[in-house]
Amino acid sequence: MVALLATALRTGLAWALAALVSCTLAPTPRAGVWVNSLGMELVEVPVAGDRPLRMACVETQERHLAPFRRSLGQSAPASARPAARVSWMEARAFCDWLTQRERQAGVIGPGQRYRLPTDHEWSCAVGLGDLEKAGDLPEAKSGRIAGCFPWGETWPPPAGAGNLCGRESRRDFPESFISDYRDGMPCGRLAARASAPNALGLFDLSGSLWEWCEDRYREGTDWRVLRGGSWKSIRPQTLLSSHRTHDPEGYRSDSVGFRCVLVEEFPWDAERETLNF
Numbered sequence: 090m091v092a093l094l095a096t097a098l099r100t101g102l103a104w105a106l107a108a109l110v111s112c113t114l115a116p117t118p119r120a121g122v123w124v125n126s127l128g129m130e131l132v133e134v135p136v137a138g139d140r141p142l143r144m145a146c147v148e149t150q151e152r153h154l155a156p157f158r159r160s161l162g163q164s165a166p167a168s169a170r171p172a173a174r175v176s177w178m179e180a181r182a183f184c185d186w187l188t189q190r191e192r193q194a195g196v197i198g199p200g201q202r203y204r205l206p207t208d209h210e211w212s213c214a215v216g217l218g219d220l221e222k223a224g225d226l227p228e229a230k231s232g233r234i235a236g237c238f239p240w241g242e243t244w245p246p247p248a249g250a251g252n253l254c255g256r257e258s259r260r261d262f263p264e265s266f267i268s269d270y271r272d273g274m275p276c277g278r279l280a281a282r283a284s285a286p287n288a289l290g291l292f293d294l295s296g297s298l299w300e301w302c303e304d305r306y307r308e309g310t311d312w313r314v315l316r317g318g319s320w321k322s323i324r325p326q327t328l329l330s331s332h333r334t335h336d337p338e339g340y341r342s343d344s345v346g347f348r349c350v351l352v353e354e355f356p357w358d359a360e361r362e363t364l365n366f
């Protein structure tokens with residue numbers, strides 16, 4: 090009962106904090122960084138209307154995926170580069186593998202699990218938690234909040250906005266690059282923390298790699314939501330915090346990756362193996 094009361098108080102506090110923010114005033118910093126068994130750093134994200142969760146500060150890297158892929162007999166690089174060409178299905182399988190591994194090792198409890206963020210959770214991470222209705226479908230919310238980017242309201246992007254298709258890419262994409270933005274990254278190169286952190290301590294919500302979410306973009310399809318743009322992104326509309334795109338669950342691309350969340354489940358959720366999306 091005490092734990093439930095504490096959770097309710099924390100949830101209420103998170104809701105109150107989220108209600109105060111706008112796209113120009115990022116969410117209030119909360120708890121510190123927690124590091125898991127793979128060296129992934131996670132920070133707490135207040136989720137409007139739900140329990141707070143922990144989200145990885147950066148996109149999942151090749152070194153994080155390597156032990157999972159090797160457990161399947163695959164060769165895998167172990168660099169600190171954000172891992173591209175990861176399908177939604179592989180990302181989910183990785184989260185399940187990591188959940189089992191850390192439960193068995195006692196790193197996380199039986200009521201905790203890793204998964205992809207929901208579309209609404211990703212919105213809370215980028216500061217839109219109180220500006221969108223959690224229950225609306227992702228497609229209906231896509232691009233609906235004008236002039237609001239992960240870095241603020243300015244265009245062109247300011248320094249530190251992230252790994253986008255800036256002037257460094259003009260030789261590779263001469264017809265389409267952001268002429269008045271430099272990210273300092275050669276075209277096609279990926280590195281973690283290419284953006285400045287937001288107030289929660291999250292990096293690269295804009296650019297670097299598109300990030301898979303749990304949700305379907307449209308009912309009746311296998312299209313899953315992608316958020317945040319990538320190193321190929323040039324258009325303001327694509328980089329809006331509220332923009333969503335989608336691809337099939339098995340799709341792999343050099344501009345698509347993911348980040349994990351760690352969620353606290355109530356005891357009666359602990360045996361659930363799949364989420365109802």
Ligand SMILES: [Ca+2]
Pocket residue numbers: 148293294295296297298299300316317318
């Ligand atoms: Ca990203």
